[in-house]
Each structure stands twice: as structure tokens, then as C-alpha cells.
Amino acid sequence: MLENLKNFDPEVADAVKNELKREREGAELIASENFVSRAVLETMGTVLTNKYSEGYPNKRYYAGNEFIDITEQLAINRAKQLFGAEHVNVQPHAGSQANMAAYMAILNPGDKILGMDLAHGGHLTHGSKVNFSGKLYKFSAYGVNPDNCMLDMDEVARIALEEKPKMLLAGFSAYPREIDFARFRKIADEVSNVTGQGCYLMADVAHIAGLIAAKIHSDPIPVCDIVTTTTHKTLRGPRGAIIMCKEEDRFKHIFDPDGKKNLARKIDSAVFPGMQGGPLDHMIAAKAVAFKEALQPDFVEYQKQVVKNASMLAETLMENDVDVVSGGTDNHLILIDLTKNNLGGKEVELALDKAHIFTNKNMIPFDKRSPFDPSGIRIGTPALTTRGFKEDEMAIIGESIAKVLRCINDPSAIEEVRQEILSLCKDFPLYPDMEY
Ligand SMILES: *Cc1c(COP(=O)(O)O)cnc(C)c1O
Numbered sequence: 506m507l508e509n510l511k512n513f514d515p516e517v518a519d520a521v522k523n524e525l526k527r528e529r530e531g532a533e534l535i536a537s538e539n540f541v542s543r544a545v546l547e548t549m550g551t552v553l554t555n556k557y558s559e560g561y562p563n564k565r566y567y568a569g570n571e572f573i574d575i576t577e578q579l580a581i582n583r584a585k586q587l588f589g590a591e592h593v594n595v596q597p598h599a600g601s602q603a604n605m606a607a608y609m610a611i612l613n614p615g616d617k618i619l620g621m622d623l624a625h626g627g628h629l630t631h632g633s634k635v636n637f638s639g640k641l642y643k644f645s646a647y648g649v650n651p652d653n654c655m656l657d658m659d660e661v662a663r664i665a666l667e668e669k670p671k672m673l674l675a676g677f678s679a680y681p682r683e684i685d686f687a688r689f690r691k692i693a694d695e696v697s698n699v700t701g702q703g704c705y706l707m708a709d710v711a712h713i714a715g716l717i718a719a720k721i722h723s724d725p726i727p728v729c730d731i732v733t734t735t736t737h738k739t740l741r742g743p744r745g746a747i748i749m750c751k752e753e754d755r756f757k758h759i760f761d762p763d764g765k766k767n768l769a770r771k772i773d774s775a776v777f778p779g780m781q782g783g784p785l786d787h788m789i790a791a792k793a794v795a796f797k798e799a800l801q802p803d804f805v806e807y808q809k810q811v812v813k814n815a816s817m818l819a820e821t822l823m824e825n826d827v828d829v830v831s832g833g834t835d836n837h838l839i840l841i842d843l844t845k846n847n848l849g850g851k852e853v854e855l856a857l858d859k860a861h862i863f864t865n866k867n868m869i870p871f872d873k874r875s876p877f878d879p880s881g882i883r884i885g886t887p888a889l890t891t892r893g894f895k896e897d898e899m900a901i902i903g904e905s906i907a908k909v910l911r912c913i914n915d916p917s918a919i920e921e922v923r924q925e926i927l928s929l930c931k932d933f934p935l936y937p938d939m940e941y
Contacts, residue, residue, distance in 0.1 A: 536885025
């Protein structure tokens with residue numbers, strides 16, 4: 506019980522140590538990743554992991570939850586304050602589970618959902634055939650306009666009125682432009698009026714939650730019935746998710762006239778006991794710490810810098826003759842279109858990785874290649890901005906990516922880029938006093 510990791514399990518300790526080195530010595534551009542603070546990291550490694558606390562604060566199935574109640578209630582209160590939400594459930598283990606619980610709370614298997622086309626930037630949990638969502642619910646999709654690769658809200662409205670879904674879903678994993686949530690609300694209301702049945706609006710803001718919390722992106726909370734988000738992307742907390750919702754179910758009189766639960770209770774029951782067992786109390790406490798960080802003024806500055814950095818990176822890429830889907834970005838992410846370069850995402854991801862630039866291959870809208878070797882590379886600035894990178898460094902990163910694309914078959918050029926990235930990373934120490 507008292508032996509430390511290094512002594513007891515050098516294999517795992519070594520892998521962790523090497524991961525820290527990898528994170529330190531590379532340009533982390535994966536748009537869904539970030540670096541948590543020391544305090545968040547510390548909280549995740551506490552004895553809170555030992556506790557069972559099925560239920561909710563002051564309504565637990567086991568004894569001994571007086572301290573767990575404090576941390577979970579802090580997480581709830583701070584999330585409410587941060588987003589201005591009426592009700593928050595902080596227990597979902599991850600974004601996928603948050604979405605599963607949200608669907609379960611108000612839909613029946615076989616119900617219709619209209620969401621973003623996966624190939625245009627939707628998420629697996631938005632109806633992929635290999636995911637529970639596509640197996641349990643009837644999904645249809647809207648996509649981006651072929652001319653500018655941006656959402657065409659008139660087209661979304663047209664499809665919504667044709668499909669008449671029970672839920673309209675606004676959520677994106679690879680869409681670089683700002684979302685007009687108010688317009689999504691209008692569309693859901695139009696569908697409700699036409700069908701007389703009711704159309705819920707849900708937003709999945711897993712990627713852009715940090716921007717929303719900092720109030721530099723249009724706000725889904727006032728207009729959506731349910732908003733889910735991960736806590737580990739732009740929000741910069743521990744791995745996990747939360748569900749925010751209105752207290753009342755606006756279509757209870759239609760779908761559930763005799764039910765006793767409002768929407769908030771339905772969400773809570775869907776998470777536990779509907780879909781999960783015991784909550785991860787150490788992660789929930791770490792969410793509370795992350796929300797406290799997000800309530801500080803410097804968090805707003807951070808999110809503003811994330812967006813500035815992404816704009817600079819997109820501009821630099823375009824100046825260096827690299828195509829960017831939709832011709833730029835409004836948020837933290839950029840989708841590089843490799844069509845013109847006649848390269849596949851797979852080989853580019855690998856070449857960039859060799860140069861210590863970490864990215865992921867990604868489908869682009871109307872992609873002619875396969876998901877296993879698509880035409881796009883997705884990049885984002887949340888992690889490097891946490892490290893302290895600003896516009897000047899983003900220009901260097903942009904030029905480095907362009908160079909890798911130009912010289913993909915020239916190992917010495919790739920090595921030159923790697924050396925440059927290594928020296929750049931040295932100027933921005935990550936967890937400087939940490940051993941592993
Ligand atoms: C990342 C993401 C998720 C899922 O999050 P996990 O924690 O990986 O399950 C859900 N929806 C969107 C839009 C995402 O980008």
C-alpha cells in the first residue's frame with residue numbers, strides 16, 4: 506500500500522514519464538486537447554477516487570458522503586454561475602455519456618433527431634451507424650453549403666421542416682465557424698408549430714464551451730432545452746462532461762402529460778440510475794476546481810488569445826498557399842484541406858508527428874477520400890495557448906506546417922522543422938517542476 510509508483514511499477518512510471526516528455530517537446534495542435542492546471546491535476550489524484558456516492562448531494566445510496574457532497578455541490582454551483590444555466594448535472598463520465606443521457610431523458614428509441622452530417626463536422630454520437638446513437642435513434646443530417654463550407658441556416662430550416670425531428674441537435678467537432686444558436690431555436694419552434702408535436706433543441710458544445718463561458722461566442726444556454734459539453738477541451742478541465750438544462754420540460758404536456766418529473770429531474774435520472782453507476786468523485790472535484798479557474802478574469806483573456814491565435818495560424822497557412830476549409834476560422838479550430846496538395850491526411854498526420862507537430866487527420870465536407878485516409882487535417886490552438894504561445898509563435902507553427910506539406914518526402918527538411926519546434930517548445934516550459 507505504501508510503495509510509490511516508480512518503485513512498484515517502473516513500466517507504467519516510465520510510460521507516464523515519456524508521455525510528459527512528449528507533451529513538453531511537441532506542438533500540441535489537436536483541437537480537442539488542452540493542458541490542465543497543477544491544481545486540477547492534483548485533485549484528480551486524490552482519495553476522492555475511493556468513494557462510492559451513487560445518487561446526488563444529500564440523496565445518496567451510501568453513507569459517508571458529507572465531503573463528496575461539498576465537492577459535487579461546488580461543481581454544480583460554479584457551473585451554473587459560469588454558464589448561467591438553470592440546472593447542471595456534473596456526473597457524466599465523458600461527452601459521449603452526456604449525450605447518451607440527454608437523449609435518454611427526453612427521447613424514446615426510434616425517435617427522430619436532426620443533427621450535423623458527420624462528414625461535415627458532426628460527432629460520432631450524432632448518429633454514426635457504429636455508435637449507440639445511430640443504432641437507437643433515427644438520425645437525419647444537415648450539412649454545410651458546398652460553395653463556402655459554412656452552415657446555411659435557411660437550408661437547415663428547410664430540412665428540419667421536411668424531417669420534422671423530435672430533437673434538433675446543434676453540435677460540432679470540426680466546424681470552424683460561429684454557430685447561430687438563436688436561429689436554431691427559431692427553426693425548432695417552426696417545426697413545433699408545424700407539427701403541433703414539439704421539437705426540442707439541444708446543443709453539444711464540447712469544443713467551444715470555453716469560448717461560450719468567456720462570452721466570446723453566441724450563447725446556447727438561454728435558447729436550448731439541453732446543452733451538453735465535455736470539460737476537457739477549450740474548457741481546460743479534467744476529462745469528463747456536464748449536462749445543462751432548463752428546469753421545465755417545455756413539451757411535457759405533449760410527450761409526458763402524466764409524468765411527475767420536470768426536465769431537470771429527467772436529466773438527473775437518465776444519468777443515474779439510467780446510464781451510469783457511481784460517479785467519479787475525484788473527477789467531479791477536479792471539475793469544480795476547473796470551473797473556479799474559468800470564473801477568473803484571466804480565463805477570458807485566455808479564450809480571447811485562443812481565438813486570436815487560431816486566426817493568425819489560419820492566415821499564415823493561407824499566406825503560405827495552404828487551403829483552409831471555409832477560408833478561415835471564427836473559433837479555436839482550423840480544418841486544412843489537402844486536396845490541392847494531392848496528399849492524404851494519413852501521411853500528413855504522420856509527417857507532422859515526425860516534426861513534433863501533433864494533429865489529427867479529419868474528413869472535410871464533401872470529402873472524396875475515405876475516413877481512414879481523408880483529405881483534411883484538423884488543428885486547434887487551445888493547448889498551445891495554455892502554454893503561452895501567442896501570434897508570433899503561431900506564425901512560426903503555420904510556416905512549419907506549410908514546410909512539412911511542401912517537403913513531405915524530404916527527411917532532412919522534416920528534421921529541420923523538428924529542431925525548430927523543439928527549440929520553440931523549450932521557451933514555453935510545461936509543468937516545469939514536475940518529474941512525471
Ligand atoms: C469530443 C466530443 C464529444 C465526446 O466527448 P468524449 O469525452 O470523447 O466522449 C461529443 N460531442 C462533441 C461535439 C465532441 O466534439
